[in-house]
Amino acid sequence: MAENIAERIADRVEAMPPGERKAAQALVANYPLIGLKTVADFAAKAGVSAPTILRFVSRLGFQHYSDFQAHLQEELAAQLQSPLIRSTAPASSRESGASPMVDASIENIRETFRHIPAHQIAEIVDVLANPRMRIMLVGGRFTDPLARYMAAHLTIIRPNVLHLAGQESNWRDRLIDMGKRDILVILDIRRYQESLVRFAEKAGQRGVHIILLTDQWLSPIARFARHVVAGRTAVPSAWDSSAALFVMAETLIAEVTRRLEVESARRIGEMENLRDN
Amino acid sequence: MAENIAERIADRVEAMPPGERKAAQALVANYPLIGLKTVADFAAKAGVSAPTILRFVSRLGFQHYSDFQAHLQEELAAQLQSPLIRSTAPASSRESGASPMVDASIENIRETFRHIPAHQIAEIVDVLANPRMRIMLVGGRFTDPLARYMAAHLTIIRPNVLHLAGQESNWRDRLIDMGKRDILVILDIRRYQESLVRFAEKAGQRGVHIILLTDQWLSPIARFARHVVAGRTAVPSAWDSSAALFVMAETLIAEVTRRLEVESARRIGEMENLRDN
DNA sequence: CGCCATACGTAACAGTTATTACAGAGACAG
DNA sequence: CTGTCTCTGTAATAACTGTTACGTATGGCG
Secondary structure (H helix, E strand, O other), rough: OOOOOHHHHHHHHHHOHHHHHHHHHHHHHHHOOOHOOOOOHHHHHHOOHHHHHHHHHHOOOOOOOHHHHHHHHHHHHHHOOOOOOOOOOOHHHHHOOOOHHHHHHHHHHHHHHHHHHHHHHHHHHHHHHHOOOOOEEOOOOOOHHHHHHHHHHHHHHHHOEEOOOHHHHHHHHHHOOOOOEEEEEEEEEEOHHHHHHHHHHHHOOOOOEEEEEEEEOOHHHOOOOOOEEEEOOOOOOOOOOHHHHHHHHHHHHHHHHOHHHHHHHHHHHHHHHHHOO | OOOOHHHHHHHHHOOOOOHHHHHHHHHHHOHHHHHOOOOOHHHHOOOOHHHHHHHHHEEEEEHHHHHHHHHHHHHHHHHHOOOOHOOOOOOOOEEEEEEEHHHHHHHHHHHHHOOHHHHHHHHHHHOOOOOOEEEEEOOOOOOOHHHHHHHHHHHHHHHEEEEOOOOOHHHHHHHHOOOOEEEEEEEEEEOOOOOHHHHHHHHHHHEEEEEEEEEEOHHHHHHHOOEEEEEEOOOOOOOOOHHHHHHHHHHHHHHHHHHHHHHHHHEEEEEEHHHHO
16 A cells, blocks of 8 residues: 555556556656656656556556655655755754754753663563553653653553542552552652652552653652663753653653554554544 | 755745745745645645745745746755765764664754744744733643643743643633733644644634644644744654654743743742742 | 557546735734 | 735636547557
């Protein structure tokens, strides 16, 4: 379905009459641009008539010339999106330039991932991908949105995902139900919130598997956590940046999704069924 | 004459009226493919009418839309023919080591900011830093946490910041109080949520100043928005990445904070007083 | 040599497109 | 508030585009 048009041509070019073969040659010769022009232009370039072009695209499986063009455009779009293609770019603005804020964020992301061994991420993913464990997520004042972000994705691909929202008292009472089969993902950066620390401590005592995402100075929660991920947060701003932790969150989400591919596919299918009714 | 159209846009975008500026944004956001489609398609993507598109290309120095398209095609042809890009890729020499996910995220951030002129960010900051305007923030399924993140910061440095949480019906009823003195910050990436579009449309009709953070394919809300920021989202994952938009959010927060430095310092002082009692 | 099937182009048609003129909406100075 | 100027969308139009039907040419086979 999503196959390349160039390949499709190569497959069928032998079975084509001479005129259409000329069309095929002209198309691959300067692929794919003439395919985006009008039928008349295409025909002139190929040295055939317009109807021959239409018969050609019809043989490729497209009912309308516009379908054919749409397909070519999609291919082009995918190709242009791959980041490495940027010859027309002003090369100067490349290395830095954007803004100190952006440069610092990128540097933070790089540094954060350089200091984290791959096996540590793998271990966390193992834990998060275990469907028999219940996942709870909570964050501080500014990091709670990141917890929500993770929860929004995880809850789609696996069961038993819960974001602890609202007031501290709300989730403190949940402690009584928590135990060794629970995972607690905590996000906490400066200034560390006492309420979170207390909560984490009690959860740790009950055997909850704590995964902490924090900054490079390490929240005191690190003492109770089984896994600690430290992200760089320094940027030229009055605030600390959570960008590195955000990318970390997305990375974890992506990996867990990959791990649960089969299970989650079925799960998503069921969800869409439920939505249709 | 043989200059790049993207550069030509960057030169003249400041002198353009708002509608044509939206056209410029839409074109730069996914350059250059929408420029190769029909005027009507281009107009729909940009959220303006067809004549505005024609005035836009006219301002770029093209007498006919077809001239404009021809120029774009030549650029594309030159770009596609130069094979140096992929082979001499400098990204490998640079330590790309981390992971494809991280590399893609960094590249997305770079690309996003490269496509956004500095004055556009400045304009948005101007609006957000106006204390007489009320700011409301809302997001879609996965982007709502970003709205929360922005709200959490903005609400500290200035008054009248409100995150629209929960069900659609909750905020739809707020429309009646909304008008020209309101700013609505909307985050919306694929797959765009109908409820958000409807909400934005009605808000736009009431004169609300809409700032849209979306992906490179532009949410349909772009039609109603006064400011559109398009972030790259493609990563090697089953999900789209909001990392670029996250950095954009942090950048906006940082800039607004800087702008309001004096006012917010007093405000923060008062807040701490209130907390101590 | 004659018949048939396939391939191709010409020409007409219908739908779509770019383009233009015009009027309403909005911003701004007086 | 009033007039003016800029900007923008609506609607009509003229050019063009894709598409189809049809006739001609060509090559193979009896």
